[in-house]
Amino acid sequence: MTFVEQEIAHIARVMPQSLVGDFEEAVMGPAYWRRRLHALLKQNHLTHVQLVTVDTLLRQLDGFEAIGRWMPQSSKAERMTVRSRREAQASAAV
Numbered sequence: 001m002t003f004v005e006q007e008i009a010h011i012a013r014v015m016p017q018s019l020v021g022d023f024e025e026a027v028m029g030p031a032y033w034r035r036r037l038h039a040l041l042k043q044n045h046l047t048h049v050q051l052v053t054v055d056t057l058l059r060q061l062d063g064f065e066a067i068g069r070w071m072p073q074s075s076k077a078e079r080m081t082v083r084s085r086r087e088a089q090a091s092a093a094v
Contacts, residue, residue, distance in 0.1 A: 004040060008053050011036060015057065019064050030065050037061070 001009070011033065018027040040046070040054050 004043060004046060004050055007040060008050060011057060012053070015061070030061055033061055
């Protein structure tokens with residue numbers, strides 16, 4: 001396994017856990033992971049599969065940022081989310 005493959009595998013394994021683990025806030029924030037992924041993209045010798053994998057990881061990171069999953073929710077926001085889900089389920093059942 002090449003260094004690039006090892007880096008990609010490491011990021012794929014560790015990034016989600018560092019963003020949404022059992023911690024109050026992210027161990028390593030999105031900016032850290034974005035820098036690491038962009039550093040890999042700057043290397044000119046990535047294969048197509050490696051490029052696709054890095055792109056997929058960047059898209060996953062975008063998703064984490066869009067929904068804020070790595071940030072702890074306040075109890076008020078959590079109650080609102082649960083209520084919204086219940087209302088959506090009730091209206092879908094009708």
